[in-house]
Amino acid sequence: MNEKIVEIEGLTRIFKKTRAVDGLHLIIETGELFGLVGPDGAGKTTTLRLLAGLLNISEGTAALMGFDLNNQPDSIKPYVGYMAQQFSLYGELSALENLLFFAELFDVSSKDLEERTERLLEFAGLLPFKNRRAAHLSGGMQKKLALACTLIHEPEILLLDEPTTGVDPVSRREFWNILTELHLRGTTIIVSTPYMDEADRCSRVGLMYAGKLIECDTPHNIRKKIDSEIIEVWPVNWQKALDKVMELENIKEVQTYGETLHILVDSGERQLPEIKRSLKKAGIEVRSIRVAPVHMEQAFISLIRRIDA
Amino acid sequence: MDYQPAILAKDLTKRFGDFTAVDHINFNVQHGEIFGFLGPNGSGKTTTIRMLLGLMKPGEGSVEVLGLKVEKDTSKIRPRVGYMSQRFSLYNDLTVLQNLNFYGQAYGLENSLLQKRIAEALHMAGLERHENTQTRDLSGGWRQRLALGAAILHRPEVLFLDEPTAGVDPLSRRAFWDLLYKLVSTPLQPETNQASLESEMREQRGVTVFITTHYMDEAEHSHRLAFIQHGKIIASGSPIEIKTQKMPGDVLEISPSDAAGAVKVLRSAQNDGKLPLNEIVLYGSLVHVIAPDILRHEQAITVILQNSGIQPGVMTVIEPSLEDVFIACMKS
Numbered sequence: 001m002n003e004k005i006v007e008i009e010g011l012t013r014i015f016k017k018t019r020a021v022d023g024l025h026l027i028i029e030t031g032e033l034f035g036l037v038g039p040d041g042a043g044k045t046t047t048l049r050l051l052a053g054l055l056n057i058s059e060g061t062a063a064l065m066g067f068d069l070n071n072q073p074d075s076i077k078p079y080v081g082y083m084a085q086q087f088s089l090y091g092e093l094s095a096l097e098n099l100l101f102f103a104e105l106f107d108v109s110s111k112d113l114e115e116r117t118e119r120l121l122e123f124a125g126l127l128p129f130k131n132r133r134a135a136h137l138s139g140g141m142q143k144k145l146a147l148a149c150t151l152i153h154e155p156e157i158l159l160l161d162e163p164t165t166g167v168d169p170v171s172r173r174e175f176w177n178i179l180t181e182l183h184l185r186g187t188t189i190i191v192s193t194p195y196m197d198e199a200d201r202c203s204r205v206g207l208m209y210a211g212k213l214i215e216c217d218t219p220h221n222i223r224k225k226i227d228s229e230i231i232e233v234w235p236v237n238w239q240k241a242l243d244k245v246m247e248l249e250n251i252k253e254v255q256t257y258g259e260t261l262h263i264l265v266d267s268g269e270r271q272l273p274e275i276k277r278s279l280k281k282a283g284i285e286v287r288s289i290r291v292a293p294v295h296m297e298q299a300f301i302s303l304i305r306r307i308d309a
Numbered sequence: 310m311d312y313q314p315a316i317l318a319k320d321l322t323k324r325f326g327d328f329t330a331v332d333h334i335n336f337n338v339q340h341g342e343i344f345g346f347l348g349p350n351g352s353g354k355t356t357t358i359r360m361l362l363g364l365m366k367p368g369e370g371s372v373e374v375l376g377l378k379v380e381k382d383t384s385k386i387r388p389r390v391g392y393m394s395q396r397f398s399l400y401n402d403l404t405v406l407q408n409l410n411f412y413g414q415a416y417g418l419e420n421s422l423l424q425k426r427i428a429e430a431l432h433m434a435g436l437e438r439h440e441n442t443q444t445r446d447l448s449g450g451w452r453q454r455l456a457l458g459a460a461i462l463h464r465p466e467v468l469f470l471d472e473p474t475a476g477v478d479p480l481s482r483r484a485f486w487d488l489l490y491k492l493v494s495t496p497l498q499p500e501t502n503q504a505s506l507e508s509e510m511r512e513q514r515g516v517t518v519f520i521t522t523h524y525m526d527e528a529e530h531s532h533r534l535a536f537i538q539h540g541k542i543i544a545s546g547s548p549i550e551i552k553t554q555k556m557p558g559d560v561l562e563i564s565p566s567d568a569a570g571a572v573k574v575l576r577s578a579q580n581d582g583k584l585p586l587n588e589i590v591l592y593g594s595l596v597h598v599i600a601p602d603i604l605r606h607e608q609a610i611t612v613i614l615q616n617s618g619i620q621p622g623v624m625t626v627i628e629p630s631l632e633d634v635f636i637a638c639m640k641s
Contacts, residue, residue, distance in 0.1 A: 033593075039478035040448055138350060166475055168349035168523050169632055170639060180591045184569050194478050197526055197632065203568075203593050219593045220564075234549060239494050255483075256490050258343070258532045258548050293627070297479055297526055304480060 005030045005157060005188050006051070010060030013046050020046040022211030023060065028190065028204075030156075033183040035202030036192040037300065042208040044192040045085065048159045051190070052082035064157060078106070081155035085162045087146040091135030095126050095145050098134055099152055106153035120148040124178065140171025147178065158182065160191040164198065176201055196297040209304055223294045226302040228252060229268035231275055232292035234260045236285040244282045248275060255298070262292065264302070313376040315340045315467050315517035316361065320370035323356050330356045332540035333370065338533075341493050341514035345531030346521045347635065353540040354521050358471055361519065362392060374467060388416070391465035393456050395472040401445035405436055408444055409459055416463035423462070430458030433488065450481025457488065461516075466497060470520040474527060486530050492516045525632040536635055544638045548631060556634045557641050558587055559603040562627045563596045563610070566620035571596050574617045575610065584609060587637070599633065 006028035013021040021043045028034050036044045049055045051062060053073040061068060067075040089098050099117045108116065121127045124144040129137060134145060143163055150158065160179075164172045176198065183189060183203075191202070199205045200219045207215040207222070215222055235241035238259045245254050245261055250271065253264040265271045268291030279286055314337040323331040331353040338344040348354045359365040361372055363383040372379040374386050399408050409430055413423040431437045434454035436447075444452065453473060460468065474482045493515040520531065528534055528548065535545035544555045565571040572591045575598065578584040584606060588599040600606060607624060614621045629637075 039480045040450065140350070166523070169347075169525055169635055170349045172523075173632070173636055177590075180572070183591070184573060195524070195526075196479055197630065201590075201592050205593075220595070242494075256486075257529050260549060295526065297483075300479055301483060 003030050004028070005032075005065055006190070007063045008051075008060070009062075011047070011050060011057060011062050012059035013043075013050055013055060014058040019211050021050065024211075024213055026206065026213060026216065028188065030188055031183070031186045032188055033179065033201070033203045034188075034190045035199045035205040036190060036208060037194070037196070037199045037205060038192075038208035039304070040194075043211040044208055045161055047208070048082070048161050048190065048192060052080060052159050053077065054082070078153060079156045080159060081150040081153065081157070082159045083146055083150045083161060083163055085165065087149075089134040089142060089146055089149070092133060094131045094133055095121065095137065096130040098145060098149055102149040102152045108153055116152065116154075120151055123181070124148040125174065138171070140167050140174065143167055143171070143175060144178065147175070151182075156188060158187055158189045158191075160189065162192050162194060165194065172198075196295065196300055199296050199300075207300065207303060209307060214307055215303055219296060222303075223296065223299045226294065226299050226306075228264050228266060228294065228302065230292045230294050230298065231263045231265055231268055231272055231289065232257075232260055233263065233275070233279070233289045234287040235279075236287060241279070241284045241286075244279065244284050245275075248278055250274075253302075262298070264298070313373070314338055315342070315375060316344070316519060317373040318357075318361070318370070319372075321357065321360060321367055321372060322369035323353075323360060323365065324368045329540050331360070331367075334537065334540070334542050336535055336542065336545065338517055338519060340517050342532045343489060343493055343518040343520065343530065345528045345534035346519065346537065347523075347525075347528055347534060348521075348537035349639075352537045354537055355471070357537070358469060358519075358521065362390070362469060363387075388463060389465055390467045390469065391460040391463065392469045393460040393471070393473050395475055399444050399452060399456055399459065402443065404441050404443055405431070405447070405455055406440040408455065409462065412459040413462045418463060426462045426464075430455075430462060434458045435484075448481075449477045450484065453477050453481065453485060454488065457485070461492070464497065465516065467517045467519065468492070470518060472521055472523065474522060474524060482524070482527065486527070489518060489520075489530075493518060525630065525635065528631055536638055538639050544634070551634055552629055552631060555638060556629045557637050558599050558601040560627050560629045560633060561598050561600075561603045561607070561610075561624055562592075563598065563614075563624050564594065564622040565596060565614055566622060568592075568594045568596050570617065571614055571619050571621075574613060574619065578613050584613065587640075597627075597633075599629075599637070 004027050008024050008026040011021055011024040012019060038044055050057055053069055053076055057070055061070060064076045065079050096117060103113055121130050126145060134142060137145060164175055179189060205219055205222055206213050242261060245263060251263050251265055255262040272291060276289055316338040318334060318336050320333045320335060321331055322333050346354060360367050363379045366380060375389055377386050379386060409427045413427060436455060474485060495515050497515060522528055533547050535542050544551055568591060572589055575589050579586050586598050586600045590597045603626060611621045
């Protein structure tokens with residue numbers, strides 16, 4: 001454990017004039033579940049493709065398991081499993097046949113094959129559907145099958161590009177339970193996601209913006225980085241309250257969440273009594289008011305706005 | 310009756326052969342409210358939306374939109390509602406302006422009014438300098454705001470949004486929600502001068518929004534929501550009510566010295582029947598365990614972790630996420 005399995009220095013990819021990935025420095029240790037988050041066009045997909053050896057590096061270096069991608073791109077293939085956003089399953093082949101196809105692609109020896117495909121199908125919860133055509137599986141099941149195909153050669157590093165986009169909450173949780181299982185077994189996973197609650201399930205999160213890694217830490221510490229807290233107000237009438245809250249002093253931002261308002265402030269405990277008083281004075285009736293935990297989404301948006309400012 | 314909700318579904322049911330896709334569901338949506346409709350794929354969500362829009366006939370029960378029976382008065386309702394689908398239904402090979410013109414004409418807007426509305430839509434979507442950009446060249450977030458702009462050109466009173474934010478990044482999603490809140494809190498301007506009581510009342514309130522989504526953090530933005538599973542509504546209420554009243558158990562957050570190790574140890578205790586926990590979930594360096602009356606198990610958890618050489622660290626009962634509640638409701 002704790003050896004550097006991915007070492008990235010100054011990694012850059014230029015498309016025409018755009019620096020899609022711009023001077024990335026990152027070290028990932030064996031067994032990490034690393035989340036790559038950021039808005040569209042931040043460079044997440046390009047980073048994953050570079051690491052999978054599918055794109056040439058413009059500048060800098062990246063090494064996986066000690067193999068330099070610039071010099072030995074083919075040496076990493078047996079150790080890496082890459083699942084693209086638009087992964088390709090063969091719709092007219094059954095779940096099992098898809099697995100067999102990928103096994104052949106990755107030279108999995110035929111003596112292990114039967115045992116391994118059974119195990120993967122079971123792991124992905126697809127055993128009852130092994131003879132069903134991929135095209136007839138639900139979206140969530142297709143994602144799980146694609147993951148199983150990515151695992152067929154037992155890679156040590158998994159690169160997953162937005163694997164749960166468009167998947168319903170139940171399938172999404174199942175998918176993450178599978179990832180947790182792999183993580184507990186020691187597989188190194190790098191996963192990109194637009195879902196901020198998924199970032200919370202990673203051991204470390206890298207926040208990408210405009211090709212650069214602007215933050216990299218545990219989800220817990222990233223929340224602390226915004227130096228702000230949330231005061232949650234549940235007023236009787238949210239629209240009236242919103243107008244008043246906007247006029248308050250010393251507040252950074254107000255967000256509406258249904259009938260509640262989230263007020264971003266420097267210090268929850270210190271400012272709660274002030275805000276309570278001001279609302280009372282303005283005749284705003286409040287059902288409840290409290291200091292609430294900062295959501296990952298809020299942290300993410302605040303950090304990006306700080307960079308933009 | 311002097312009061313009518315914007316949407317009213319009564320015993321709404323739809324069968325396909327032996328399969329009951331929607332099974333006697335009841336709900337109402339108030340004027341100016343954002344109503345979230347959540348459920349996994351195949352739960353009956355899309356079938357329900359189709360019936361609300363009058364695209365599919367209910368097998369039993371009825372739907373009223375704006376006080377009118379959907380089955381009977383489709384043509385009266387149509388001009389007063391807007392619809393934006395998952396796929397954004399924009400023409401990729403048309404420019405931004407051409408798309409807006411196309412929709413405006415489809416809604417039968419007269420030209421001078423249409424041009425005024427298009428200017429407003431461009432402004433709202435932040436697309437003023439991109440009128441002549443091909444729609445396919447817009448980013449997901451912009452396409453989404455353009456689609457919303459197109460769906461409200463005719464100033465609908467009720468807006469149906471079917472997974473409007475699938476594949477859109479968090480910043481754009483926030484911008485989208487800021488827009489929706491603006492829509493629901495801006496009073497509707499009646500087009501004509503008929504100063505009936507009804508239109509005067511309507512003036513006071515903004516658009517009503519019926520929205521489906523897979524994003525639980527987004528569902529929290531709704532005023533009220535309903536979870537549907539196997540065609541039945543299994544929970545409904547405001548997000549705060551659902552989180553405080555519908556969760557069959559509490560969530561305990563543990564910050565142990567070795568989170569992955571803690572999950573393994575707790576799971577094996579659970580499997581041996583020593584710890585009756587409903588769920589053990591790894592969240593990075595934290596562990597969430599869920600069970601009814603969770604504090605009863607705090608001592609046992611501490612001992613089990615310590616016996617395996619893991620420091621339990623701080624344990625706090627936290628508020629469940631909407632997703633926690635959703636998953637728990639579906640299991641029970």
